[in-house]
Amino acid sequence: xxxxxxxxxxxxxxxxxxxxxxxxxxxxxxxxxxxxxxxxxxxxxxxxxxxxxxxxxxxxxxxxxxxxxxxxxxxxxxxxxxxxxxxxxxxxxxxxxxxxxxxxxxxxxxxxxxxxxxxxxxxxxxxxxxxxxxxxxxxxxxxxxxxxxxxxxxxxxxxxxxxxxxxxxxxxxxxxxxxxxxxxxxxxxxxxxxxxxxxxxxxxxxxxxxxxxxxxxxxxxxxxxxxxxxxxxxxxxxxxxxxxxxxxxxxxxxxxxxxxxxxxxxxxxxxxxxxxxxxxxxxxxxxxxxxxxxxxxxxxxxxxxxxxxxxxxxxxxxxxxxxxxxxxxxxxxxxxxxxxxxxxxxxxxxxxxxxxxxxxxxxxxxxxxxxxxxxxxxxxxxxxxxxxxxxxxxx
Amino acid sequence: xxxxxxxxxxxxxxxxxxxxxxxxxxxxxxxxxxxxxxxxxxxxxxxxxxxxxxxxxxxxxxxxxxxxxxxxxxxxxxxxxxxxxxxxxxxxxxxxxxxxxxxxxxxxxxxxxxxxxxxxxxxxxxxxxxxxxxxxxxxxxxxxxxxxxxxxxxxxxxxxxxxxxxxxxxxxxxxxxxxxxxxxxxxxxxxxxxxxxxxxxxxxxxxxxxxxxxxxxxxxxxxxxxxxxxxxxxxxxxxxxxxxxxxxxxxxxxxxxxxxxxxxxxxxxxxxxxxxxxxxxxxxxxxxxxxxxxxxxxxxxxxxxxxxxxxxxxxxxxxxxxxxxxxxxxxxxxxxxxxxxxxxxxxxxxxxxxxxxxxxxxxxxxxxxxxxxxxxxxxxxxxxxxxxxxxxxxx
Numbered sequence: 001x002x003x004x005x006x007x008x009x010x011x012x013x014x015x016x017x018x019x020x021x022x023x024x025x026x027x028x029x030x031x032x033x034x035x036x037x038x039x040x041x042x043x044x045x046x047x048x049x050x051x052x053x054x055x056x057x058x059x060x061x062x063x064x065x066x067x068x069x070x071x072x073x074x075x076x077x078x079x080x081x082x083x084x085x086x087x088x089x090x091x092x093x094x095x096x097x098x099x100x101x102x103x104x105x106x107x108x109x110x111x112x113x114x115x116x117x118x119x120x121x122x123x124x125x126x127x128x129x130x131x132x133x134x135x136x137x138x139x140x141x142x143x144x145x146x147x148x149x150x151x152x153x154x155x156x157x158x159x160x161x162x163x164x165x166x167x168x169x170x171x172x173x174x175x176x177x178x179x180x181x182x183x184x185x186x187x188x189x190x191x192x193x194x195x196x197x198x199x200x201x202x203x204x205x206x207x208x209x210x211x212x213x214x215x216x217x218x219x220x221x222x223x224x225x226x227x228x229x230x231x232x233x234x235x236x237x238x239x240x241x242x243x244x245x246x247x248x249x250x251x252x253x254x255x256x257x258x259x260x261x262x263x264x265x266x267x268x269x270x271x272x273x274x275x276x277x278x279x280x281x282x283x284x285x286x287x288x289x290x291x292x293x294x295x296x297x298x299x300x301x302x303x304x305x306x307x308x309x310x311x312x313x314x315x316x317x318x319x320x321x322x323x324x325x326x327x328x329x330x331x332x333x334x335x336x337x338x339x340x341x342x343x344x345x346x347x348x349x350x351x352x353x354x355x356x357x358x359x360x361x362x363x364x365x366x367x368x369x370x371x372x373x374x375x376x377x378x379x380x381x382x383x384x385x386x387x388x389x390x391x392x393x394x395x
Numbered sequence: 396x397x398x399x400x401x402x403x404x405x406x407x408x409x410x411x412x413x414x415x416x417x418x419x420x421x422x423x424x425x426x427x428x429x430x431x432x433x434x435x436x437x438x439x440x441x442x443x444x445x446x447x448x449x450x451x452x453x454x455x456x457x458x459x460x461x462x463x464x465x466x467x468x469x470x471x472x473x474x475x476x477x478x479x480x481x482x483x484x485x486x487x488x489x490x491x492x493x494x495x496x497x498x499x500x501x502x503x504x505x506x507x508x509x510x511x512x513x514x515x516x517x518x519x520x521x522x523x524x525x526x527x528x529x530x531x532x533x534x535x536x537x538x539x540x541x542x543x544x545x546x547x548x549x550x551x552x553x554x555x556x557x558x559x560x561x562x563x564x565x566x567x568x569x570x571x572x573x574x575x576x577x578x579x580x581x582x583x584x585x586x587x588x589x590x591x592x593x594x595x596x597x598x599x600x601x602x603x604x605x606x607x608x609x610x611x612x613x614x615x616x617x618x619x620x621x622x623x624x625x626x627x628x629x630x631x632x633x634x635x636x637x638x639x640x641x642x643x644x645x646x647x648x649x650x651x652x653x654x655x656x657x658x659x660x661x662x663x664x665x666x667x668x669x670x671x672x673x674x675x676x677x678x679x680x681x682x683x684x685x686x687x688x689x690x691x692x693x694x695x696x697x698x699x700x701x702x703x704x705x706x707x708x709x710x711x712x713x714x715x716x717x718x719x720x721x722x723x724x725x726x727x728x729x730x731x732x733x734x735x736x737x738x739x740x741x742x743x744x745x746x747x748x749x750x751x752x753x754x755x756x757x758x759x760x761x762x763x764x765x766x767x768x769x770x771x772x773x774x775x776x777x778x779x780x781x782x783x784x785x786x787x788x789x790x
Binding site for chain 1: 396398399400401402403404408432437440443446451454455456458460461495505510523527532561593595622623631635636638639646649655660661664665667668
């Protein structure tokens with residue numbers, strides 16, 4: 001039989017990153033291409049203890065169907081933590097547990113966008129978000145991203161000319177793929193622009209807790225007096241990515257619609273690991289654990305940056321992240337990065353070409369993304385040296 | 396701010412069943428309204444042992460990001476079991492792990508249906524499926540369900556007049572909500588009709604392993620020579636519902652599209668419990684465990700049926716399931732069941748009104764659904780007596 005697919009799915013390509021991830025079975029390749037947290041960031045022993053106790057005392061709850069909104073004690077612990085640490089969440093907000101941050105992104109688009117509606121994004125941005133929007137039949141409009149965050153003049157122009165714009169998708173802190181952070185002043189400007197245009201802001205913050213340098217900058221949600229910000233984060237980078245536990249805080253009305261949409265996607269998020277997460281948050285020192293992860297990434301990012309400083313030609317530029325998982329390298333003179341990506345792979349180093357993150361899938365890119373959370377110190381040293389050779393060969 | 400939602404979500408109501416589930420905090424209410432497996436069906440001790448071992452030996456894999464298709468050893472074990480036990484899955488098929496059967500249903504609709512396309516369903520049917528279709532902007536067309544399965548003349552008529560019909564959603568074995576099973580002869584007739592009209596069959600089989608009487612009937616997928624059947628099942632009723640592990644077997648091309656669509660919903664299903672499931676399947680006797688569950692439900696269904704025989708007025712009819720979780724009770728003379736549902740709740744017995752399962756949300760129903768997997772023997776005896784009093788009061 002010839003299968004005919006929905007238009008929104010027919011042209012969707014699998015994420016280049018996950019495809020690269022699958023092809024990395026060759027153990028001789030040094031991979032800077034992942035987005036995985038270091039396994040050292042998993043508090044395995046503590047999670048094992050909690051899990052054993054859940055089996056012993058609460059198995060009937062942990063293995064049974066549960067409510068779509070999420071495990072009530074976890075939602076309460078999240079509300080408390082978000083409020084006290086980040087000033088996020090008021091009387092008018094609610095919190096839903098989702099199966100990883102990606103589900104939060106996808107649900108927001110599903111409840112807000114009819115087919116043909118527009119989601120405005122920083123360009124480049126997280127490929128998973130772009131495909132989540134496309135999978136719901138939404139159109140993507142890119143606005144150039146700069147070192148300090150999205151180009152606000154261009155944003156104003158896009159929103160003025162695009163009446164079907166429903167949502168602005170942002171990663172303000174430790175951007176994926178660029179590693180950059182939006183300034184506080186720009187966050188306020190973006191908020192004002194969206195408020196005036198009646199556009200919802202989706203603030204995706206999977207890396208915000210991983211700051212290893214500089215000062216915290218308030219999340220946009222923390223000054224959301226108008227109820228226009230959907231805030232999304234996850235435990236993927238601070239407890240475990242494999243368990244798929246994230247959360248969204250947004251106005252109650254929006255959360256209610258997300259509950260209805262989530263109910264028909266997976267009924268609820270794995271309840272056992274919601275309970276594990278809750279107990280880790282309340283019985284162990286999550287902040288101390290996060291401090292350990294920050295120290296680890298401070299070291300790894302520092303090492304990779306110093307190797308880049310040492311080996312890369314001066315005409316090549318790269319971001320200097322203060323947190324998160326990524327460095328963004330840009331070739332001079334708008335040179336296409338695809339030849340470097342290929343030359344690096346020949347030298348057994350994998351990086352992600354910038355094209356993977358473009359809003360326009362056909363546009364070229366002179367950049368590529370490096371990850372420093374997964375490789376060992378030795379791999380960072382060897383890999384950056386090889387990568388620099390590949391760059392020198394191509395420019 | 397006034398929020399404006401997508402049309403497909405704006406009118407979607409939360410599932411009546413899950414709302415009832417949430418309202419069942421009153422411990423004096425006897426609930427026949429759930430769809431939960433008995434907690435006695437969870438092999439808690441074995442799962443605890445496996446989990447401890449995974450933390451000790453494979454934590455880096457179990458807590459890390461994984462591939463969207465599912466844990467490869469689990470997919471292989473599923474292929475082997477489906478082939479050897481049910482004759483399901485050929486060279487041209489593939490298997491994806493999903494986050495519960497509901498995700499399989501939702502993904503199938505998402506990849507096949509543009510907004511306005513039609514999914515044909517047995518009427519009544521599983522509310523979660525109906526809402527999954529609506530949440531993707533698909534229209535639902537109901538075909539009357541009979542004791543032996545869907546009315547094939549009506550099905551033929553609907554498909555002849557509905558060029559946008561893309562998929563037929565069926566629960567052929569131990570139907571939810573009716574508890575009935577489609578005859579082998581009718582399965583073949585339905586397959587032929589869909590083949591002729593180029594319509595994909597979604598065979599949802601969450602309860603198929605729970606047969607406690609009668610003889611197995613071949614799944615439609617087992618005679619799918621044309622590659623038109625998507626087969627979906629789950630571990631929710633035989634290991635744990637809370638872990639959210641299900642699977643779909645379908646032609647490779649369809650599975651590839653489901654992978655792309657799943658990637659942007661939740662990246663992958665909780666990998667820890669995929670590993671638990673795989674190890675339970677290969678290190679313990681899953682079939683012996685299922686035999687225990689069958690014996691438990693044979694007893695509970697038998698008890699509920701004998702109490703219904705004993706207490707219900709003769710004019711009230713009910714199905715006599717050979718497996719699964721549900722009995723479907725129908726009042727005489729097309730009497731609306733809503734008054735019985737209310738009268739039962741006043742007597743502290745909760746059942747689900749038939750209207751919850753109607754393809755047309757405004758249509759009345761003279762039926763209601765009973766669940767026997769969750770209540771204790773004593774609750775079954777007391778509850779059916781009270782329910783019968785409520786029925787007698789209303790007819």
